Amino acid sequence: MANKITKEAVLAALGKVQEPELHQDLVTLNMIRNLEITGDKVTFTVTLTTPACPLRGQIDKEARQAVMSVEGVRSVEIKMDSDVPNDGRMRGLVNMPIRNAIAVGSGKGGVGKSTVAVNLAVSLAQSGARVGLMDADIYGPNIPTMLGVEKLPPPNGNKLIPAQAYGIKMISMGLLVKPGQPLIWRGPMLNSAIRQFLGDVEWGELDYLIVDLPPGTGDASLSLAQALPLSGAIIVTLPQLVSLEDAGRGLNMFKTLEVPILGIIENMSYLDLPDGTRMDIFGSGGGEQLAQATETTFLGKVPIDQNVRIGGDSGKPIVAAYPDSPVAIALNEITQKVAARVSVAALGGKNELPINIVE
Numbered sequence: 180m181a182n183k184i185t186k187e188a189v190l191a192a193l194g195k196v197q198e199p200e201l202h203q204d205l206v207t208l209n210m211i212r213n214l215e216i217t218g219d220k221v222t223f224t225v226t227l228t229t230p231a232c233p234l235r236g237q238i239d240k241e242a243r244q245a246v247m248s249v250e251g252v253r254s255v256e257i258k259m260d261s262d263v264p265n266d267g268r269m270r271g272l273v274n275m276p277i278r279n280a281i282a283v284g285s286g287k288g289g290v291g292k293s294t295v296a297v298n299l300a301v302s303l304a305q306s307g308a309r310v311g312l313m314d315a316d317i318y319g320p321n322i323p324t325m326l327g328v329e330k331l332p333p334p335n336g337n338k339l340i341p342a343q344a345y346g347i348k349m350i351s352m353g354l355l356v357k358p359g360q361p362l363i364w365r366g367p368m369l370n371s372a373i374r375q376f377l378g379d380v381e382w383g384e385l386d387y388l389i390v391d392l393p394p395g396t397g398d399a400s401l402s403l404a405q406a407l408p409l410s411g412a413i414i415v416t417l418p419q420l421v422s423l424e425d426a427g428r429g430l431n432m433f434k435t436l437e438v439p440i441l442g443i444i445e446n447m448s449y450l451d452l453p454d455g456t457r458m459d460i461f462g463s464g465g466g467e468q469l470a471q472a473t474e475t476t477f478l479g480k481v482p483i484d485q486n487v488r489i490g491g492d493s494g495k496p497i498v499a500a501y502p503d504s505p506v507a508i509a510l511n512e513i514t515q516k517v518a519a520r521v522s523v524a525a526l527g528g529k530n531e532l533p534i535n536i537v538e
Contacts, residue, residue, distance in 0.1 A: 184216050184221065192246055193211055201522075205225065212224040219254065223246075223256075230306040233515035239257055266521070280407055280409050282433075284415070291446040293314075295481070298510045299510070301345045304347045309383075311348045314349065322391060323342075326342075331355070335381055342354065373403055387521075415444050430473055441517055441521070484504060
């Protein structure tokens, strides 16, 4: 007669499987849920810390191997789910819980910061996360165009309802003013607008709120950091020296505000030509140099592709419109690294983020 498989034996086996980034086992981290044994078949759910987990395949494989090694087990069925941890920061202005807030900034304009913010948000939503996108670039709110959104839904009483596109909720000053109207803001007005975007918008429960900041190191970034405790900030730069100097200033501003730096993205890194050669239009390697010099994680390079511009002008983000393109693949990989770093920081309960936890 075959030995009866016990839950204790299965959990003991899974207790030897490490979560690759958190460096603890799946059982200790309470990632094993709904464990059931039917004859020689074992089924359970692995609850990841983010649906955008870059190593879900490795976790699935190792968990499967561990359970198959238990005597009597003939088949294993694993369901992958996720529960994004809260970073533990108090966000009193926002009525509904926002588990993690990520700012996307740059030292100067024209580096593709809004493009990165939009595609990061859409990529997270495609993975299954609940995502909000706040266009805090008060001076040049381009995100409605990039998402193909022309107006907000009717308000709910005195609460603004965010627009929805590509699975994300979005709010922008571009949807609250007449098209073409110049946006001239003084510090107090800008501070008030950002607080209104937080307190007067019905965001609902979000796993991630992505915030697209204005370029530079001005009032908007300061207001945001004061009003909304941030899980971390991403710096977008071009490879060229001038852009790097500005990006370095943006990075130091976040450090001064005690906002953890999630990493640096080098946008428009290179252009792949039809003959197979690669052209470095803006130079090369600058983002990695800045990351090394500031002891910050380098999140990756995003190549040049005209479909990024076309998609931005027509409201079709490239990760949705051309998911198999080199740009979309690069942006999805960067999204996974960001999500992993946010999870590690949230579960570690620290403001200090480890360097290069995802190689």
